[in-house]
Amino acid sequence: xxxxxxxxxxVTEYAxxxxxxxxxxxxxxxxxxxxxxARVLHLHGIAATIxxxxxxxxxxxxxxxxxxxxxxxxxxLQTAGLMDEFRGIILEGHQAMRVVGPDGTLxxxxxxxxxxxxxxxxxxxxxxxxxxxxPAGTVQWGHKLSEVRxxxxxxxELTFANGATVTTDLLxxxxxxxxxxxPLLTAAVPEYAGAAGIETYLFNADVNHPATAKIVxxxxxxxxxxxxxxxxxxxxxxxxxxxxxxxRPLEWFDTIDFTxxxxxxxxxxxxxxxxxxxxxxxxxxxxTAPLLRPQYTLPTGQTWxxxxxxxxxxxxxxxxxxxxEGANFAMLDGADLAKAIAAHxxxxxxxxxxxxxTMFPRAAHLPQEALDFHESFDKxx
Ligand SMILES: Cc1cc2nc3c(=O)[nH]c(=O)nc-3n(C[C@H](O)[C@H](O)[C@H](O)COP(=O)(O)OP(=O)(O)OC[C@H]3O[C@@H](n4cnc5c(N)ncnc54)[C@H](O)[C@@H]3O)c2cc1C
Numbered sequence: 187x188x189x190x191x192x193x194x195x196x197v198t199e200y201a202x203x204x205x206x207x208x209x210x211x212x213x214x215x216x217x218x219x220x221x222x223x224a225r226v227l228h229l230h231g232i233a234a235t236i237x238x239x240x241x242x243x244x245x246x247x248x249x250x251x252x253x254x255x256x257x258x259x260x261x262x263l264q265t266a267g268l269m270d271e272f273r274g275i276i277l278e279g280h281q282a283m284r285v286v287g288p289d290g291t292l293x294x295x296x297x298x299x300x301x302x303x304x305x306x307x308x309x310x311x312x313x314x315x316x317x318x319x320x321p322a323g324t325v326q327w328g329h330k331l332s333e334v335r336x337x338x339x340x341x342x343e344l345t346f347a348n349g350a351t352v353t354t355d356l357l358x359x360x361x362x363x364x365x366x367x368x369p370l371l372t373a374a375v376p377e378y379a380g381a382a383g384i385e386t387y388l389f390n391a392d393v394n395h396p397a398t399a400k401i402v403x404x405x406x407x408x409x410x411x412x413x414x415x416x417x418x419x420x421x422x423x424x425x426x427x428x429x430x431x432x433x434r435p436l437e438w439f440d441t442i443d444f445t446x447x448x449x450x451x452x453x454x455x456x457x458x459x460x461x462x463x464x465x466x467x468x469x470x471x472x473x474t475a476p477l478l479r480p481q482y483t484l485p486t487g488q489t490w491x492x493x494x495x496x497x498x499x500x501x502x503x504x505x506x507x508x509x510x511e512g513a514n515f516a517m518l519d520g521a522d523l524a525k526a527i528a529a530h531x532x533x534x535x536x537x538x539x540x541x542x543x544t545m546f547p548r549a550a551h552l553p554q555e556a557l558d559f560h561e562s563f564d565k566x567x
Pocket of ligand 1 (some may be wrong): 366
């Protein structure tokens, strides 16, 4: 047994060459999880259609860097046969990691010597690799799922906001934190996790904010106080992408007017009183309006009883506060589910059972991994 990180089974033990009779797979959501699922199914010759709410791949910014780990995200990319493409988008040197005190004292400094197991890539570039690896037309853009109706015997009818409807015998919810598919399986809903990040960007920081660029270093930097943190990442072109993370009730954030960027910035930085100015510049010198990102989580260790014809992957199944694992596990879920379907192409229930037995124990560790993520920095304080 390899959980929490590994996969539990190898499809080559099961391959039964029945993929021409395989049940087509309907996936809701073209995030990293849904796309990995579609890619690995495609490698096995199994048809899949993804219905995605966004109008196009460019409809929304995809955020910044993701570190893709050798124990989960990279395993999924290996299964997807995309390691060469993945290596081609790695940002060399960006695995460097610094821990600093609120006063700017350097507490730990790990350089990127190229031997680390978590290289950084842009989410948009990773998503594009996956999009390029599946047949044209696999993703039906502009299809926001609004309702799912069970028809019995594992069949479901999906209705989209654009008026289209489809029926399917094998439905996968890869539709993220606020999944519309999840209620078919569980009544669990995401709850506020107690902290929120305020997202900022400083552009061309080597020139415009050299002291801040220097303290962030070549990769990522975290500075922690008791209930306030700053996390920053150096992206291409000396862009510093930062989160001011505050452990406060949601109501506390409600008192801040984020439609007034200057007032919001001034209010947030008051929570960092006494911190080094090169650190607080990550808040006060932002080139973009500060964006509030509350953190939500599903209950720890949630499972569900098997419901014929439907399952969940990624955040839809096991949303946890940001801990550097969510995208990685979404991809691993997608790869594992595809392998299970390929192993049992004409028997979806066995495939879904096998996948869930792999995913549930792994997901149960996710909230703990979020805590470990923060404690790993705590020990440097
Ligand atoms: C601020 C922040 C930073 C993060 N940083 C990291 C990190 O560094 N490393 C990491 O591993 N993880 C990180 N995560 C977590 C990571 O983003 C998620 O865990 C990951 O994206 C989950 O992938 P997914 O495919 O399950 O869902 P998503 O990426 O959320 O994709 C879901 C897709 O479904 C679509 N969709 C939603 N509703 C519908 C609908 N009704 N109908 C049709 N389509 C729909 C969405 O448009 C989206 O394309 C971070 C999260 C946040 C919020």
